[in-house]
Amino acid sequence: MKREWSRQSQYNSFNSYKGLTYYEHYKKIVGWLKGENPLPAPIEVSLDPINKCNQKCYYCNSQRYLRENPANLGGWSWQYMNDLLYDLAAQGVKAFCWGGGGEALLNDNLRGLTHLGVDIGMEASIITNGVLLDKFPDLHRCRWIGVSLDSADPEVYKKVRGTDDCEKVLTNVSNFIQENDGKTDVSFKLLFLPETISTLVYSCQVAKDIGVQDFHVRPVDLERDDYHGDGPIEVNKSEANDIFAQCHEMETDDFRVYTVTHKYDEYYKVKHDFRGCFASPLVMQICTDKKMYACVDHRLESRFEIKEWGSDQHRKLVQGIDPCKECSRCTWGEYNRQIEEVVIQDRMCRNFP
Ligand code: SF4
Numbered sequence: 402m403k404r405e406w407s408r409q410s411q412y413n414s415f416n417s418y419k420g421l422t423y424y425e426h427y428k429k430i431v432g433w434l435k436g437e438n439p440l441p442a443p444i445e446v447s448l449d450p451i452n453k454c455n456q457k458c459y460y461c462n463s464q465r466y467l468r469e470n471p472a473n474l475g476g477w478s479w480q481y482m483n484d485l486l487y488d489l490a491a492q493g494v495k496a497f498c499w500g501g502g503g504e505a506l507l508n509d510n511l512r513g514l515t516h517l518g519v520d521i522g523m524e525a526s527i528i529t530n531g532v533l534l535d536k537f538p539d540l541h542r543c544r545w546i547g548v549s550l551d552s553a554d555p556e557v558y559k560k561v562r563g564t565d566d567c568e569k570v571l572t573n574v575s576n577f578i579q580e581n582d583g584k585t586d587v588s589f590k591l592l593f594l595p596e597t598i599s600t601l602v603y604s605c606q607v608a609k610d611i612g613v614q615d616f617h618v619r620p621v622d623l624e625r626d627d628y629h630g631d632g633p634i635e636v637n638k639s640e641a642n643d644i645f646a647q648c649h650e651m652e653t654d655d656f657r658v659y660t661v662t663h664k665y666d667e668y669y670k671v672k673h674d675f676r677g678c679f680a681s682p683l684v685m686q687i688c689t690d691k692k693m694y695a696c697v698d699h700r701l702e703s704r705f706e707i708k709e710w711g712s713d714q715h716r717k718l719v720q721g722i723d724p725c726k727e728c729s730r731c732t733w734g735e736y737n738r739q740i741e742e743v744v745i746q747d748r749m750c751r752n753f754p
Pocket residue numbers: 677678679680681695696697698699722724727728729730731732733734
């Protein structure tokens with residue numbers, strides 16, 4: 402694996418070898434695919450509580466929500482989310498993430514529900530643009546929050562994200578960290594884009610200065626079906642590696658840099674080095690239309706809808722997915738590989754520690 406983090410922080414949340422800790426769960430998924438046992442509850446559930454956004458990122462991975470489905474799917478009610486969280490906890494789900502459909506914090510009904518979800522036994526997290534971070538105090542109960550920033554330079558931020566929110570977001574995150582006392586891991590998420598390249602090192606320094614723990618940069622995926630702009634971008638690899646190296650130089654025990662490139666090929670383009678969609682049942686994706694889909698990368702696509710968790714329809718759907726033909730970058734690509742090569746083929750000779 403290329404150097405993506407320092408040795409001190411190699412056991413980190415972004416390391417795809419984390420998947421091997423799900424070995425027992427992997428086995429149950431494989432058994433379910435063979436019809437030998439029921440499918441267990443997912444470990445995590447990703448929730449999209451509203452079909453609306455307050456920013457206009459041109460590369461947005463919620464395009465199906467915001468552009469292809471402008472017919473507003475609305476936002477979830479407090480009662481629906483309350484009941485859903487109780488139901489998920491009862492099923493044994495370990496964690497939930499407020500995702501998108503746009504920007505989750507535009508749904509006012511979310512107030513207090515992170516608190517509730519944690520109180521009934523799950524861990525919580527959120528991916529947000531951070532503009533409304535100060536309006537939801539119970540986000541301090543999150544295990545982690547990921548703030549999509551792209552650049553700490555207000556002009557570049559505006560070019561990419563379409564708004565003047567950069568300074569507000571930086572202030573919100575700085576205040577959150579000061580009030581939080583290290584209970585929640587805070588990460589900045591940046592995409593390696595033609596517009597952001599020249600400010601990545603500066604953004605890394607800003608992140609460090611305001612106390613962000615994790616600085617996460619990855620190449621953008623513009624090979625997705627739902628993206629209709631000019632893509633994919635050509636990445637100058639030596640320039641990218643030089644920038645990544647400068648960011649890594651800033652690492653300390655309390656400030657970690659992750660340049661996540663292992664999910665891409667040597668030119669930082671989408672790769673598929675696995676054959677099946679084995680890992681998707683680790684996480685349940687529930688979209689704003691209240692339907693389940695196979696994964697975050699196929700939200701709102703009827704072909705990928707799951708009618709009932711663990712049903713024959715679900716099994717046939719997963720078995721029938723051809724990642725090379727139907728998927729762009731797969732969030733679970735390395736996990737798919739682990740199930741195939743470690744669980745099914747036992748290439749690691751597991752009985753010989
Ligand atoms: S991107 Fe494709 S292979 Fe990956 S989890 Fe989604 S459906 Fe499965």
